[in-house]
Amino acid sequence: MNPTVSTPLPWHQTVFAQWLxxxxxxxPAHASLIIAPEDTGGEQLVEAMAAAVLCESPTSEQHAxxxxxxxxxxxxxxxxxYRLLRPSIMDMAHPIEEMRPEKPSKEITIDDVRALDNMVNQTSHRGGKRVVVVYPAHKLNRNAANALLKTLEEPPENTLFILLAHDVQQLIPTIVSRCQLVVAGAPSPESxxxxxxSITPNPRxxxxxxxxxxxxxxxxxxxRTDYFSIEQNFIEQLSRGQDIDVIAVATALEKHIKDADKARLAGAPKTIDMATLITWLQRWAHDLTLMAQKGGAARYYPKYAQAMAKTIDNAPASLAIQVHAWQLELARERRIAxxxxxxxxxxxxxxxxxxALI
Ligand SMILES: [Zn+2]
Known part of the structure; x- marks a missing residue:
């Protein structure tokens, strides 16, 4: 099979077969809403659904x-x-240069939805169905969601809508009620x-x-990037407690963040930015809080449990309260990150x- 047409990941095979x-x-449903946790293959699933419906010579299992x-x-x-409706910012590194947006948006706008009219009001070019995939559907802004709702209320003939969201709560209930709901779960840790x-063997x-x-x-x-080694070095430094070399760490991270920014403009995956750094600190704070409780175990960085225990032993008795205040501060910082x-x-x-708090 041509690898450029999406196939669902192993943990979505059953849900895919049921949907087909x-x-x-x-x-058949005119509109399906697929719920899949972020970064667990929901995009591949909806694209495979679209390809299967449009395929002119499907396999015996009805796959593309x-x-x-x-x-x-x-x-x-x-x-x-076939239309893929997604925030134009996601097309910044589109393989076809003309399809990269001039003014990238983080939302799906009403203009994006209106641009569908042309397609859905004409007869199908290839004589089959027309398919509109919307993801992530919660990125529809309010006007776009209302415009899409109107279309779903009076579905154009021979047109299938497939929406993907990470959580059903993220969508307006009137849209949800117009769709066949498909819950595509996350894989178990083992799968x-x-x-x-199966991609690259790695013990970690x-x-x-x-x-x-x-x-x-x-x-x-x-x-495929140096993300995990940067994270590891950073956590290693945090685990040193008072001995952390603040200036050296900040200098190194600033360089990594600037390098990642440049690489991203050239189409590399999103790796480390300021928000990532806050996430690592939040995880560290979370683990410290867990460890400070009687019998608690680290959730994110269990490898550093011993260093955390030492930090907790040496810290003032009010550490848990201080860490909580720091977490609130991190959440505030995240907004301006x-x-x-x-x-x-x-x-x-x-x-x-x-x-200052340890
Ligand atoms: Zn085909």
Whole structure:
């Protein structure tokens, strides 16, 4: 099969088969809402659904063949009866240069939804169905969501809508009620490790998965970068407690963040930015809080449990309260993390706040 047409990941095979059988029944859905946790392969699933419906020569299991005219057009991003509706910022590194946005938006706008009218009001170019995929559907802004709702209320003929969101609560209930709900779960840790090992064997997959809250596709992407080694070095420094070299750490991180920024503009995956750094600190704070409780165990960085225990022993008795205040501060900092004036001094401030409480 042509690898450029999406196939669902192993843990989505059953849900995919069930959905296909409904689509081939007498009462297929006009709109499906797929719920899958972030970075667990939901995108591949909805794209595989779209490709299967549009395929002109599906396999015996009704999957896309990967070689027919329709499958080739999908792979070339030029199928006239297929639209992918997503925030234009996600197209910044689109393989086709003309498809990169001039003014990237983090939301799906009403103009994006209106641009569908042309397609859904004409007859299908290739004589089959038309498919509109929307993801992440919670990025529809209010006006766009209302416009899409109108379309779903009076569904155009022969058109299938497939929405993907991470949580059903993120969508307005009127949209949810118009869709067939499909819950596509996350993989178990074991199947995620099996999958990652099938790409590249690595004895640390389970550890990375735990750190990234089971976001298997994000882990698969990050392993191609120096993300995990930067994180490891940073946590190593935090584990030194009062002996952390604040200036050296801040200088090194500033460089990594600037390098990652440059690489991202060239189409590299999102790796480390200021928000990532806050996340690592929040995880460290979370683990410290757990460890400070009687019988508590670290959730994210169990490898450093001993260093954490030592920090807790040496810290003032009010550590738990102080860490809680620091967590609130981190949450506030996270909101401005996109725009610090000076990255290095911002990191120094965050680290000094930590050193002050232990
Ligand atoms: Zn095909």
């Amino acid at each position: 059988s409904r689509q081939h029944s007498e009462r 063949c990967g070689i027919c005219g329709s499958c080739q057009l999908i792979a070339a991003f030029s199928h006239p009866d 995620a490790v099996t999958y990652l090992n 997959w389970a550890e990375y998965l735990q750190q990234e809250n089971g976001a298997v596709m994000r882990v698969a992407e990050l392993i 996109d725009h610090p004036l000076n990255i290095r001094s911002w990191i120094e401030k965050l680290l000094l706040a930590y050193v």
